[in-house]
Each structure stands twice: as structure tokens, then as C-alpha cells.
Amino acid sequence: MVDRLKQLSFQVSATTPPPHPLDPLSASEIDTVVALIREKYAPVNFNAVSLDEPRKADMLAWLANPENTPPPGRRADVVCIAPQGKVYDGVVDLDKKEVVEWKHTPGVQPIITMEELQDVEHICRQDPKVIEQCGILGIPPEDMNKVYCDPWTIGYDERFGSNVRLQQALMYYRPHVDDSQYGYPLDFCPIFNAETKSIIHIDIPPVRRPLNKAPPNNYHVKSIEESGGYRTDIKPINITQPEGVSFKMNGRVIDWQKWNIHIGFNYREGIVLNNITFNDKGNVRPVMYRLSLAEMVVPYGNPEHPHQRKHAFDLGEYGGGYMTNSLSLGCDCKGAIHYMDAAFVNRAGASTVIKNAICIHEEDAGILFKHTDFRDDSTIVTRARKLVISHIFTAANYEYCVYWIFHQDGTIQLDIKLTGILNTYSLNPGEDTHGWGTEVYPGVNAHNHQHLFCLRIDPQIDGQENTIFQVDAVRGPGEVGSAENKYGNAFYAQKTKFTTPVEAMSDYNGDTSRTWEIANTNKLNPYSKKPVCYKLVSREVPKLLPKEGGLVWKRAGFARHAVHVTKYADSQLHPAGRHVPQTSGEPSMGLPMWIQETSTESIDNTDVVLWHTFGLTHFPSPEDFPVMPAEPMTVLLRPRNFFDRNPALDVPPSYARTPSQVAAAAAKSGCGCDPKPKGDGSSVLVK
Amino acid sequence: MVDRLKQLSFQVSATTPPPHPLDPLSASEIDTVVALIREKYAPVNFNAVSLDEPRKADMLAWLANPENTPPPGRRADVVCIAPQGKVYDGVVDLDKKEVVEWKHTPGVQPIITMEELQDVEHICRQDPKVIEQCGILGIPPEDMNKVYCDPWTIGYDERFGSNVRLQQALMYYRPHVDDSQYGYPLDFCPIFNAETKSIIHIDIPPVRRPLNKAPPNNYHVKSIEESGGYRTDIKPINITQPEGVSFKMNGRVIDWQKWNIHIGFNYREGIVLNNITFNDKGNVRPVMYRLSLAEMVVPYGNPEHPHQRKHAFDLGEYGGGYMTNSLSLGCDCKGAIHYMDAAFVNRAGASTVIKNAICIHEEDAGILFKHTDFRDDSTIVTRARKLVISHIFTAANYEYCVYWIFHQDGTIQLDIKLTGILNTYSLNPGEDTHGWGTEVYPGVNAHNHQHLFCLRIDPQIDGQENTIFQVDAVRGPGEVGSAENKYGNAFYAQKTKFTTPVEAMSDYNGDTSRTWEIANTNKLNPYSKKPVCYKLVSREVPKLLPKEGGLVWKRAGFARHAVHVTKYADSQLHPAGRHVPQTSGEPSMGLPMWIQETSTESIDNTDVVLWHTFGLTHFPSPEDFPVMPAEPMTVLLRPRNFFDRNPALDVPPSYARTPSQVAAAAAKSGCGCDPKPKGDGSSVLVK
Structure with a gap:
């Protein structure tokens, strides 16, 4: 393992300049951190490995005198989830190649990552109770591949507390894989346990709302072409920077x-x-x-x-x-x-x-x-x-x-x-939104x-x-008519x-x-x-x-x-x-x-x-959909009061003429009028 | 005169299509109006000759059925000032070539035109009392060509009422013709009578403020070049529309x-x-x-x-x-x-x-x-x-x-x-603005x-x-914990x-x-x-x-x-x-x-x-100056709730891929990744 770290370290120094103290961790620094954590604390899943930003005092000292002050060290802020959902907060010193803090933090849940979000839909489709609920709404078991969910953090649900890592699955349906599922919200909400990868509860509303029967409201190319086609009257606007950027x-x-x-x-x-x-x-x-x-x-x-x-x-x-x-x-x-x-x-x-x-x-x-x-x-x-x-x-x-x-x-x-x-929820035909949302499409309630x-x-x-x-x-101060504010116009x-x-x-x-x-x-x-x-x-x-x-x-x-x-x-x-x-x-x-x-x-x-x-x-409206x-x-x-004058006065003008230049031009042309600026937008500076 | 009108009328019809009823009056229509007014009511000065917009009912009738409804007629709204400052409001029917309304309106003052504004500075420079006031501030009579004024309407001054046409002259000085006068405000304010073209009063503050001694605060090219020059690091951004406009x-x-x-x-x-x-x-x-x-x-x-x-x-x-x-x-x-x-x-x-x-x-x-x-x-x-x-x-x-x-x-x-x-006023060294303004440059008070x-x-x-x-x-409604708003999150x-x-x-x-x-x-x-x-x-x-x-x-x-x-x-x-x-x-x-x-x-x-x-x-600050x-x-x-969906869905996308297109591309390339859009910004539509 030590050899591996040396190798990584060598790669960094050979190919890139040293990082600025505030630079995000590079991929190779992340690899180093992971290796160090694994060495001591495996098995863990990684939730985040990110720059532990330098203390401000250290940064200011370095910024004030970068030549003669060593830059603040590179440290990583680490969050890991160990088996049984135990959360660890750690700090790795990248210069010393050392885990300098490692602490179990009970009763918290770190950020839900994209990978964790991706787990939920698959589990939902296979869960018998979810399949049962889909059936109640009119989706047969063989169509479970058309059931989707947007997994959200649960926010906080007092029934489940903070110790179990949870997501709530906002359920949708797609008639076709390319249809927008937000036109087909389902009315129930499974709760997903990230540790056991299972559905532990389903919230079911007292009044059920069967699957929306409205035709798809899509925005993909085929649907637009079938419903009248694209506009053909937009001519191109080209924006070019032939000399490159100014930074x-x-x-x-x-x-x-x-x-x-x-x-x-x-x-x-x-x-x-x-x-x-x-x-x-x-x-x-x-x-x-x-x-x-x-x-x-x-x-x-x-x-x-x-x-x-x-x-x-x-x-x-x-x-x-x-x-x-x-x-x-x-x-x-x-x-x-x-x-x-x-x-x-x-x-x-x-x-x-x-x-x-x-x-x-x-x-x-x-x-x-x-x-x-x-x-x-x-x-x-x-x-x-x-x-x-x-x-x-x-x-x-x-x-x-x-x-x-x-x-x-x-x-x-x-x-x-x-x-x-829009996040959408289902609505029965004729159902009242009670003002908490707007029916943006038949059967689709977009909440405030x-x-x-x-x-x-x-x-x-x-x-x-x-x-x-x-x-x-x-x-x-002072009423209208008073000596101090006779006309009432004072303000400050x-x-x-x-x-x-x-x-x-x-x-x-x-x-x-x-x-x-x-x-x-x-x-x-x-x-x-x-x-x-x-x-x-x-x-x-x-x-x-x-x-x-x-x-x-x-x-x-x-x-x-x-x-x-x-x-x-x-x-x-x-x-x-x-x-x-x-x-x-x-x-x-x-x-x-x-x-x-x-x-x-x-x-x-x-x-x-x-x-x-x-x-x-x-407050949503149909214009916001799909x-x-x-x-x-x-x-x-x-x-x-920061600058002592307009700090942009030295931006070259597109056109500038002083009174004496106007007078000189008029005298020269004899027409009393000022020559107009060039039409290409280039600077016209008369000195 | 009748011949002249006929000629004008002919010119219009020969060279331009008939105007839309809401088109502003053309130059030749204005000429016609002036000729008709002059014929009956000369001598007058013209304050405004503008389209008298068609009645809405007439416009709506025509817009509803332009083929079979005659367009509303062309009429001009006219404001003139006759000798002794008498204001006349008139209407000219351009189709009938007739002044259909002409009415003396006492006690009002129509808009102050640019020409009237241009009169004031010249008069101020020659007025003995203005010259005297300039002298008090340190401007010798031979420098009166360096005295400028921004003529403003007087607003309303109860001492002078509404019957006499007035302007107030906000006074300034330019050391050099190309200097910005707003760095040299003068502390007194002449009142100009537009009818007599004379200064009828000067408002003089109880505490005098001699001419500002600060160096000029200019923004013209020479001054920027002398104080460090222009930025040289802005590369061009070219915006072109090779096929022209889309309208x-x-x-x-x-x-x-x-x-x-x-x-x-x-x-x-x-x-x-x-x-x-x-x-x-x-x-x-x-x-x-x-x-x-x-x-x-x-x-x-x-x-x-x-x-x-x-x-x-x-x-x-x-x-x-x-x-x-x-x-x-x-x-x-x-x-x-x-x-x-x-x-x-x-x-x-x-x-x-x-x-x-x-x-x-x-x-x-x-x-x-x-x-x-x-x-x-x-x-x-x-x-x-x-x-x-x-x-x-x-x-x-x-x-x-x-x-x-x-x-x-x-x-x-x-x-x-x-x-x-900024509109500016003078300020003595060390003088308190009392919070009614900001000293944006020495001796220059920009009021709130x-x-x-x-x-x-x-x-x-x-x-x-x-x-x-x-x-x-x-x-x-409903407090936190109530059945109707248990978690307190209801809003509408x-x-x-x-x-x-x-x-x-x-x-x-x-x-x-x-x-x-x-x-x-x-x-x-x-x-x-x-x-x-x-x-x-x-x-x-x-x-x-x-x-x-x-x-x-x-x-x-x-x-x-x-x-x-x-x-x-x-x-x-x-x-x-x-x-x-x-x-x-x-x-x-x-x-x-x-x-x-x-x-x-x-x-x-x-x-x-x-x-x-x-x-x-x-609330001005020095950044707003000069x-x-x-x-x-x-x-x-x-x-x-005006449209039944996003009305811009038919704007061609820069990039669009449906799930099935992503899957097809992944199957084809074998890499599981989606080909990236073209870099030139052209539309990439896969059908």
C-alpha cells in the first residue's frame, strides 16, 4: 500500500503544478484518500471525499506573503458509511498521508448520493406491496417496467426518525419509455430503507386516484413534430470570439x-x-x-x-x-x-x-x-x-x-x-385542489x-x-408645511x-x-x-x-x-x-x-x-408543463462608496466625441453635423 | 394653399402605401397639418403635432374586419402657442384637410421642447444679474462663455403660478469646453420666462458656495488616456446574423x-x-x-x-x-x-x-x-x-x-x-449634506x-x-399541529x-x-x-x-x-x-x-x-460619477393559465435525446454512453 501511495504522489508531481490551497481535490488525491481510509477502516462505503478547506487564518497568511509562507496543507473531508449504517466523519492529511480524524457520528444521515437514488426504482418495481398498489391503480404486474420513481430524501418523518437511512419514492408511470412520467403520477408513496434496500412502508391516501387516462403530454422531438412541427423562422445568431477569451x-x-x-x-x-x-x-x-x-x-x-x-x-x-x-x-x-x-x-x-x-x-x-x-x-x-x-x-x-x-x-x-x-401529484377527474396546487394537465396536480x-x-x-x-x-422628519420639510419632499x-x-x-x-x-x-x-x-x-x-x-x-x-x-x-x-x-x-x-x-x-x-x-x-400554471x-x-x-469614481471609465468606448471635436468636425464638413460612428462596432476614438 | 395641399397629398400616395391607422404622422402629414393651421390661425409657434389616435371602438371594428371596414381616419393632435403665450389645443382631420377643433386653453403650459431648452443658456450668459451672481462665486464677466445651464421645467413654484411659461436654470461651469460641467455646479438658480426670453428672478441660497476648485473629473478620451489609459485586454465578441433577422x-x-x-x-x-x-x-x-x-x-x-x-x-x-x-x-x-x-x-x-x-x-x-x-x-x-x-x-x-x-x-x-x-449641486468644503445627498467628488453634492x-x-x-x-x-389557515395544517406547511x-x-x-x-x-x-x-x-x-x-x-x-x-x-x-x-x-x-x-x-x-x-x-x-455614491x-x-x-402548455415547446432544441435514443446509441457504441452533441451549437435532432 505504501508503494501505491508513493506512486500516486509521484504521478501528481510529475504531471501537474502543485495545487492552489483552495483547489478541489484532484482525482488522484481522492484516490490517495480512499486508499488511506481503506487501509485502516475497510469495509466502508464512501459518501463524500472533498477538500477540507484551509483555515482562513492560514490562507490569509499565505495570501499575504505567498513567496515566504508555506501554503496551507492539503486535507480531505471524508464521510463514510460503514456496515449497519454507521456514519463516520473523517479528515485525511494529504501531505502526511494520514487519517487525522475518524469519528463515528450517531443519529445523522449524510447526503443521499446519485448512486443511492438510482437504487430505489429497481427495488420498487420488485416489491410485492408496490406491485399490489400499482394493481389497485390499474397497472398490471407485467407493466411494472413502466413504473418509475423519483427518490427523494424523506425530509423528516417522525414515525421513522433519523437513525434509519430512508428515501421516499414519488411514484410515476410511463406508457412508453420516452413519455414524460410527470403526466402520470401515482398516488401512493413507498418508504425505502437504504441499508436493507427494501420498502419498509407505503403511505396510501384515503381517497384513491387511478392511473391517469389522459394522452401523454410530451416535449420530445417526435411528439412536437407530430403535433405541428418545429418553428422554421428562427435565423441563426452567431457569437464568435476570433481572438479568444479576454481572461x-x-x-x-x-x-x-x-x-x-x-x-x-x-x-x-x-x-x-x-x-x-x-x-x-x-x-x-x-x-x-x-x-x-x-x-x-x-x-x-x-x-x-x-x-x-x-x-x-x-x-x-x-x-x-x-x-x-x-x-x-x-x-x-x-x-x-x-x-x-x-x-x-x-x-x-x-x-x-x-x-x-x-x-x-x-x-x-x-x-x-x-x-x-x-x-x-x-x-x-x-x-x-x-x-x-x-x-x-x-x-x-x-x-x-x-x-x-x-x-x-x-x-x-x-x-x-x-x-x-414541475413535481406533480395525481388528481381525480373533478377533484378540488383546494388551492394547494394547480391542475396543469388533466389528472396532474402541481403543488404550490x-x-x-x-x-x-x-x-x-x-x-x-x-x-x-x-x-x-x-x-x-417634518410634516408638509413645516420649516424643515415645507414641500414634504425630504427623504434619506x-x-x-x-x-x-x-x-x-x-x-x-x-x-x-x-x-x-x-x-x-x-x-x-x-x-x-x-x-x-x-x-x-x-x-x-x-x-x-x-x-x-x-x-x-x-x-x-x-x-x-x-x-x-x-x-x-x-x-x-x-x-x-x-x-x-x-x-x-x-x-x-x-x-x-x-x-x-x-x-x-x-x-x-x-x-x-x-x-x-x-x-x-x-404557483404553477399549465405554461410550466410539460x-x-x-x-x-x-x-x-x-x-x-468603494471606488472614488466609476471604475469602468477606462473601458474603451464604442463612440466618443467631445464638444470641441464636434465643433471641429462641423467646421471641417461645413454641415454643422457630427460624422456618425462606424457601423461595425469598432472603437472610434478621436484624440 | 389648396394646390400645395393637393401636391403633398399626391406625394404621399405616390411613394408610400397608406399608413396603418396607428402609424405616427409622417413628415408630409405634419407638413399638411402645419399648413392647415397656419392658413387659419397664424402666427403661432408649434409645440406638438402628433397622431390623434383613433378611438378604440373604431380601431377594433377595423381590426376585426379590415377588408370590409374603412380604416379609422387620420387625425392630428396639435398644440400651439400663440403670441402672449396663449395655448391652443387643436385637432386636424387629415382626410378632410380640415381643422376640426381649435380651442384656447388658459392656465396651462404644454411640454417644454428642446428648442425652448436651448434658448435659456444663451440668455443666462448675457443677463446682468446672472453675471453678477457668477462674479460673487468667482467667475469674471469675461468667462461667461464658460457658464452653462441645464434648463428644467420649474416644476411648480407658487410665487409664479402657471400662467407664465417658465424654466429654472440649473447652473454649471466648465473650465474648458470639453470638461464635464457637473463637477462645477453653481449655487444659484435663475428663473427664465419663455415668453419674454428673460430672467425674471434668481433664487440665491443664504449660504454661498464659491466655484469649485477641484480639478476636472472627466470621462472623455483624452482624460482617460492621461490618467492611465484604456484597458487593452478586451477581445472582440462578434455577433452576426448571416441570414438576417427572424422578423x-x-x-x-x-x-x-x-x-x-x-x-x-x-x-x-x-x-x-x-x-x-x-x-x-x-x-x-x-x-x-x-x-x-x-x-x-x-x-x-x-x-x-x-x-x-x-x-x-x-x-x-x-x-x-x-x-x-x-x-x-x-x-x-x-x-x-x-x-x-x-x-x-x-x-x-x-x-x-x-x-x-x-x-x-x-x-x-x-x-x-x-x-x-x-x-x-x-x-x-x-x-x-x-x-x-x-x-x-x-x-x-x-x-x-x-x-x-x-x-x-x-x-x-x-x-x-x-x-x-447625476444631477449635482455645489457643496462647500466641510459642509454637511445632512443626509440629503452624497459628496461624490469634492464640492459636488448629488442629491437623493x-x-x-x-x-x-x-x-x-x-x-x-x-x-x-x-x-x-x-x-x-390552521395552526401548527391542527388537523388541517399539522406541519404548518400550507400556503396558497x-x-x-x-x-x-x-x-x-x-x-x-x-x-x-x-x-x-x-x-x-x-x-x-x-x-x-x-x-x-x-x-x-x-x-x-x-x-x-x-x-x-x-x-x-x-x-x-x-x-x-x-x-x-x-x-x-x-x-x-x-x-x-x-x-x-x-x-x-x-x-x-x-x-x-x-x-x-x-x-x-x-x-x-x-x-x-x-x-x-x-x-x-x-442614493448616489462616487461610483456613479462622472x-x-x-x-x-x-x-x-x-x-x-393563458396557454394550455409551454408555448415555446416548438422552438427547435439545441440537443435532444429520449431514453430510447440513449439506449440505442449505447447499444450501437457498446460503451453505454451517449454521444455528445455537436460543438457548433447547431440543432442535433435524432428522430
Whole structure:
């Protein structure tokens, strides 16, 4: 075994430069970790082998002086499941080639992997009780190959607790293998034991709903061609970058338009952006230490049993990285694309790779700024470019397209597009949905639901000591007619500093267009004398609709408020807890627990993390079926009082004429008019 | 004169097809109108000559049966100013060649035209009192050519009333002709009488602020080159459409991807979209009768006199059409562009044309929908295209870029980008802004302000009889633990029907993610049994911050609520009144008056208009100076229960594989993997 490790180690050093401390584990590092664990603790199944990210203090020391500081060591965070479902959390030191932590963690269930999900359908098809239930709905035993299930984590079911590893099987039927099963939901729900690989219970509704008799509602090519065919009137739009991309990659560090970003990836959050800096006239200024989508929850709004169990934590229960699509040029992205792969471990301990997991590309972004002087038509117009770092993951029926976007003016934007297919349930002819869902097709009930995402913002606005302010647009004092506000037009930005985590639990307020500022109060803008900051601008911020004290409220503590702020702690990455499946919410893991522990600790002018929950409430309609047009959401992080002027003034304009140039051109041509810019979009700079 | 009219008439018929009844007046029609007015009423100055839009009843009759119904006649809406500032409103029948209405309207001021704005600076420079004030600030008389002013409507100043046509001159200085004057605001404000072309008053602040001594803060090419130069690391992105555009123009009617839209334009609203329909599998379904930005107001939040006067109604006081930019390929738009010109009248009665006033183009819009089956990687991914109909107008310092966007899935989107330059005022060294503004550069105070737009939605959701519902996402009844809501997860869409205009005055509610549905209750979706509708989704909806009873509140009645609904009336196009400059707000013109007159009239299942006010509150920061990176806003109109399935399923996919195709490919290749799509983005359809 020692020989094998040496060999692996040699391969790495011979073919690749040393990894950046924040690089995900390579396939060979994963192989090393697996070998080390196996040597000491076999037999185990592997649930996750992922980078154990360096402590922030170590990283900052290295980043401050990389030449003379040794890089933080490479460590792996390991989760294994041993026989009898015993869960082990471990840490492997890759430099020392040593398992440095190994601990049995009782009463938890780690993430459900794709492999585990794949087990369930097969078992369901063979289970006599499932076959019996199918028969009741009108599916004969010989058609069990047409029965499908989307296996979901069980959420939490108090009848079964947390000790047995479970999935709930949302059942469907396909008349033909190519039909969409979401048009044929079945009304019962088997419970699957992952340890015994058996169905331990079936939830059967009091009123039965026989198999839907409606014709298939498909979106595949044959069905579209048979029902009128494809549109033929879309002419091509070609997007080409003949000189290639405008960014440079140094390993996983990207350099683009003054931005510098390390692009990480893990099985859980998917893309992680680290040490984001902006080169402000030669001064490399820290902006964000770490940005990621840290968690999400999708509660469904039908109170009838057992639909309360439908509230997937897609990141913490399945993994946004594990579910990531392999992307394709021309389909998912256009232009000149740089792809990155993602390496994971499988259950058996082999390293696996998702090719093209991350897409990095640029897009034209319309007008960056423009002004025309009405006196003389002197003009400047400058086009914008944006950098998009994206991945797409499929969570059973739904697709989440995640776009991290960087702008030349210093703005960071997170766009999420929702597409894919509605989760559906069966409905009898004439049955009332009671408002908990919509009949999107005969016999198909799509339940109300929310998509709530938790954006973890670990800022470093000109350093690690940051302070969070809530900002509300409010009316000034003084009634109309008073000396101080005679015409009633006074208004201003009311800023509230958060000094403790309890104070910082805050909700969105649409009335005041509430935003939150991530400020460095130690550094004032030279002109405005206001602290340098990045402002969180987010407008899709619904309340968590499941009620206080209820199941989702207890389990998804992060979603109770739009904003939580905690003092930075290396271990606090997962706002619903490290192991999310089958948590009861008693106590609420993650954010609520951390805040309880530090409720009065100062978060003023220190290293803080802002957790922002945003999303949307989806009341389905037939337009969303059988596959849903993408619905977009946007969150912005905008520099305010951070730069001393528009930081994108040095982007070459498409067209620029000063008043004296306009006058000179008019004098020359004698026509009093300004020559028009060239039509090819190239820069026209008159000096 | 009769001969001359005949000649004009002949020219029109010989060279162009007859206009669509909603086409803007052509230059030759404007010439005809001017000639007819002059013949009877000279001498007058022309303020506006614009299409008097046909009555809706006449239009609908013609649209229903264009072959056998005569088109509604061509009429012009005319505003003139006669000597002594007497305002005349007139109507000219272009078919009969006759002035059919001509009426003196006392006590109003029509729109301030660009020509009138251009007068003020010249007069200011020569006015002894202005020269004196400049001297006090440190500008010698010989430098008066370096003094500039942005002439604004006066808003309303009770000292001067509405009978005298006035402008306020916001004063600036340029050290050099190419310097941006917004870095050198002057502290006094002359009042200009447009009739006498003279300065009748100067508002002088109690504390004086001498001319700013800071060096220029410029954005022109020379200054950027002198301060570090331009970025050199942006490689080109070329967007080409080798086969041309995917739309067809029939006059001003565009046909694109099942959408059919008449594109109008007027001096006031700019782009007007009429008779918007969607071809739903051969059934041409009415969606919107008329869409436009009908008004806006930009209140500033500094209560110190005379800043309360800064609350421009840019559409009603200056005209979004009159201020429209002439657009250029590669600068304002990329790809294959179709431009349209705009014809206006000038003060002297000559027709004028803004070339390329409207830009029509397509853009790739990323993923339209995608789904991958986790079982076997069978996949569909389809890219979206959007149609953008845009114009850009310059309102003194600010630029408003207006994009009307149509999507293949039936969504209509209005995007507005704000760019240009902050309105600025002077600030002494060390002077406190009192929170009413931000010092964006030494000596430059940019005041807090709001941009509030009024979107006029005249719907025809499957016909003219429509009903508006307010929709709130709310928790279901029953406490946690109750039989009806045991786990607390119940939530639903609470719909409130508006039955009268008073009931319909409604505000945004971020807590409930409030939307509004424009429904046809006579037509239910065949599957959901819910009324067909379009949903207004708008998230940037600040409250009007000027207080109730104050000047802006009185004048900008439309901005008091996010939504107003009125019963359709042909004459009700302008929610702040027909003539906006110098209205006192007593009474409040436009919407408040119409609603008062019809407060209890039924708006249930009838021809209604929805007025939506949205926008943002802007607390400036140095990043916005000296020219502001574009800040975007979005409003969506989304079909809900309107179609019986995703209406974009027939957009050809970029890649599509069914489960049986995946299996067949795996059997063929023997590798169990699916061949990857082609990299060029062309469609890969396996049948």
C-alpha cells in the first residue's frame, strides 16, 4: 500500500503544478484518500471525499506573503458509511498521508448520493406491496417496467426518525419509455430503507386516484413534430470570439477585467468563489473571501399527508455538485468557453469525473454607460462585457442554472434560472385542489412551492473587519408645511448598524426598498466620507411561508429571515447543518444554533459572514408543463462608496466625441453635423 | 394653399402605401397639418403635432374586419402657442384637410421642447444679474462663455403660478469646453420666462458656495488616456446574423415568433406598442391593446429651497420622444438591426426627423428550457431568443434606455437602464449634506432621488373584457399541529378581485411577493379551470417618498400607488394630465381626477387600463460619477393559465435525446454512453 501511495504522489508531481490551497481535490488525491481510509477502516462505503478547506487564518497568511509562507496543507473531508449504517466523519492529511480524524457520528444521515437514488426504482418495481398498489391503480404486474420513481430524501418523518437511512419514492408511470412520467403520477408513496434496500412502508391516501387516462403530454422531438412541427423562422445568431477569451487562467485562478477569483467546486455547494479581488488602479483590493450558494429548501404548500415531507434541501441533502450537468458548447453556453471538470468519489471509493462541470465565458452586456450633451450631440457610449461562471444541476425533476456574473463596474451578480419539470401529484377527474396546487394537465396536480436559496457571503471589503448595515429609504422628519420639510419632499437612507447576531436577523422590506451594506468602517471613501462597502440588492425575497414551529421552519432555520449575520468561524459552512437528511429540526441545526451560541457576541467591525435567503414562490400554471420555460432571479452585490469614481471609465468606448471635436468636425464638413460612428462596432476614438 | 395641399397629398400616395391607422404622422402629414393651421390661425409657434389616435371602438371594428371596414381616419393632435403665450389645443382631420377643433386653453403650459431648452443658456450668459451672481462665486464677466445651464421645467413654484411659461436654470461651469460641467455646479438658480426670453428672478441660497476648485473629473478620451489609459485586454465578441433577422416588417407591424405588434412612437411616450397578439397554434389571440411608458417623475429628496422644484416629469414635461437619441450600430445595439425614424414638428412648423430613433433587434437569451433525466442522461436543451424594441432618451443629465422585450414563451418584459450623469449641486468644503445627498467628488453634492415610471397597460387578454386581481402568497389557515395544517406547511395564492377604481388603488407588498393578474374571467384555462391571464411581476416598487399632501404627491398622483385601475376611456392617456408643466397639483390632474369621477364604477369584466408605477430610489455614491454605469430595472408580464402548455415547446432544441435514443446509441457504441452533441451549437435532432 505504501508503494501505491508513493506512486500516486509521484504521478501528481510529475504531471501537474502543485495545487492552489483552495483547489478541489484532484482525482488522484481522492484516490490517495480512499486508499488511506481503506487501509485502516475497510469495509466502508464512501459518501463524500472533498477538500477540507484551509483555515482562513492560514490562507490569509499565505495570501499575504505567498513567496515566504508555506501554503496551507492539503486535507480531505471524508464521510463514510460503514456496515449497519454507521456514519463516520473523517479528515485525511494529504501531505502526511494520514487519517487525522475518524469519528463515528450517531443519529445523522449524510447526503443521499446519485448512486443511492438510482437504487430505489429497481427495488420498487420488485416489491410485492408496490406491485399490489400499482394493481389497485390499474397497472398490471407485467407493466411494472413502466413504473418509475423519483427518490427523494424523506425530509423528516417522525414515525421513522433519523437513525434509519430512508428515501421516499414519488411514484410515476410511463406508457412508453420516452413519455414524460410527470403526466402520470401515482398516488401512493413507498418508504425505502437504504441499508436493507427494501420498502419498509407505503403511505396510501384515503381517497384513491387511478392511473391517469389522459394522452401523454410530451416535449420530445417526435411528439412536437407530430403535433405541428418545429418553428422554421428562427435565423441563426452567431457569437464568435476570433481572438479568444479576454481572461487568463492560472490553474483555477481567473484574471479578467481587474477581477481576480479562485474558482472552487465541491459536491455540495457546486461553484465556490474564493479570494475575489479587484485591481483598483494598481491597488489589489479584497472584495469577497468566499461566495457560494450554501443551502436551499423547496417547501411544498399542500398540508395533506404526506406532502409535508416534500421540502428538499437540494444542496444539503443531495449536493449541487453531485447533481451537476456535463455542459455542451452551443447548448448551455455560446462563444469561446473555458470548461472545468469536477472530481468526486463514488460509493465504492473510485474517483469519478464530471466533464465540463463549470462553464466560464464572456457575454456582451449592452450599454455600460452613455451620455449625450443635448447642446451639441457630443456623446460617449461604451459597451459592457460580463464574465459568467456557471453550472447547472438537476435535482430530480427540476433544473437549477446558476450563473455567477462579474461586471466591469465592480458589480457581482448571482443569476439563477429555474427550469426542468414541475413535481406533480395525481388528481381525480373533478377533484378540488383546494388551492394547494394547480391542475396543469388533466389528472396532474402541481403543488404550490417555494424555492429558497441561501447565499453565503463571506466578505473582505478592504480587509476582514467588516460591519453590516441595514439601509431603508425613508421619509425625512417634518410634516408638509413645516420649516424643515415645507414641500414634504425630504427623504434619506436610514442606516441601522447590526452589532450582534440576534439584532442582525432581519427581513426584507419592500416598502423601504431595503438593502444591506457590507461595509468597512475603518476606511472611508475620500469624497463621500462614507465607509467603503458593497451593497446587497435583492428583490425576490419572499417570506418563508411554512409556519413558525412547523416542520420546515424548524429544519430550515436559515430561511426564517432574509439576512442573518454571524461572526466568522471556519467550521460554519452549512446553514442547515453538516448532515441535513432526516434532521428533525429539534434542535434547529446550523444557523439558529450558531446564533444561539453567540447571540450577544459583537459582529461590529470584525470578520463576519452574511447569510442571505432569497427566492420565489411558485404557483404553477399549465405554461410550466410539460417542461418549464426558465424563470430567472437576480441578486446584486454593488460597490457603493468603494471606488472614488466609476471604475469602468477606462473601458474603451464604442463612440466618443467631445464638444470641441464636434465643433471641429462641423467646421471641417461645413454641415454643422457630427460624422456618425462606424457601423461595425469598432472603437472610434478621436484624440 | 389648396394646390400645395393637393401636391403633398399626391406625394404621399405616390411613394408610400397608406399608413396603418396607428402609424405616427409622417413628415408630409405634419407638413399638411402645419399648413392647415397656419392658413387659419397664424402666427403661432408649434409645440406638438402628433397622431390623434383613433378611438378604440373604431380601431377594433377595423381590426376585426379590415377588408370590409374603412380604416379609422387620420387625425392630428396639435398644440400651439400663440403670441402672449396663449395655448391652443387643436385637432386636424387629415382626410378632410380640415381643422376640426381649435380651442384656447388658459392656465396651462404644454411640454417644454428642446428648442425652448436651448434658448435659456444663451440668455443666462448675457443677463446682468446672472453675471453678477457668477462674479460673487468667482467667475469674471469675461468667462461667461464658460457658464452653462441645464434648463428644467420649474416644476411648480407658487410665487409664479402657471400662467407664465417658465424654466429654472440649473447652473454649471466648465473650465474648458470639453470638461464635464457637473463637477462645477453653481449655487444659484435663475428663473427664465419663455415668453419674454428673460430672467425674471434668481433664487440665491443664504449660504454661498464659491466655484469649485477641484480639478476636472472627466470621462472623455483624452482624460482617460492621461490618467492611465484604456484597458487593452478586451477581445472582440462578434455577433452576426448571416441570414438576417427572424422578423418581418409590414410597415410598422412586426411579425416575430408568433408575436404580432404595431410599433408606434410619439413625442411624449416614445415607443407605443399596439394590438399585441400571439399566434397560439393558429389562433391569433389578443394580449395587449396598447403598452407604453405613459409618465414618470424624478423627485429629489433635499428639502432645502428651491430643490423641491427638482421633480422632473420627463415624459409629460419634456417628452421621451422629443429627447430620443439617434442610435448607431455597434454602439447602442449589436447584430442585425432594423431602425425606424421619428418625425416631429419644430417650433417654426417644419417637420423634422430623428434618424434611427427606434432600434429593433434580436438577442440570444440563454437557456429557454432544459431537462436531463438522472436515470439515463436523456436530455433536452433549447436556447431562447428575444426580440428587443428600444429607444434611448436624454433628459438633460440623465439617459434612459428603454427596452421592450418579447420572449418566445409569451412573456413581455420592460427593461429600463439608467445611465448618464447625476444631477449635482455645489457643496462647500466641510459642509454637511445632512443626509440629503452624497459628496461624490469634492464640492459636488448629488442629491437623493427617485425614478418612478408609470407603465400604462391597456390589456386585451382574449378580448377587451378584463378583470384585475391582486395576488398574495399567504399561509394557509390552521395552526401548527391542527388537523388541517399539522406541519404548518400550507400556503396558497390569495386573490382579491378589484371591482372599482377606488378598491384597485393598491401598493406593493414584498412580504407576500404581491403580483397582479390581468384576467379574462369569461375564459377559463381548459386544464386549471382558472381564468386566462397575464401576471404583472414587478419587484422594484418603492413607495413615493415625498409626503402625502406635499408638492410632488399632489402633482404626481399616479405615483401614490403601485397600481391604479380605470375603466378605459379614449381620452385618458396621460396620468399626470395632458399639459404637465407648472401644474399645481390642486386639483391633481390625470389619474386621481379620473378615479374621483368614476370611483364606484365597475371595473369588473370590462375594458380596463392598469397603471403601474415602479422604479428605484437612488442614493448616489462616487461610483456613479462622472458618468454612471447603467443601472437596470425589469418588469415582467407573464402568461399564466393563458396557454394550455409551454408555448415555446416548438422552438427547435439545441440537443435532444429520449431514453430510447440513449439506449440505442449505447447499444450501437457498446460503451453505454451517449454521444455528445455537436460543438457548433447547431440543432442535433435524432428522430
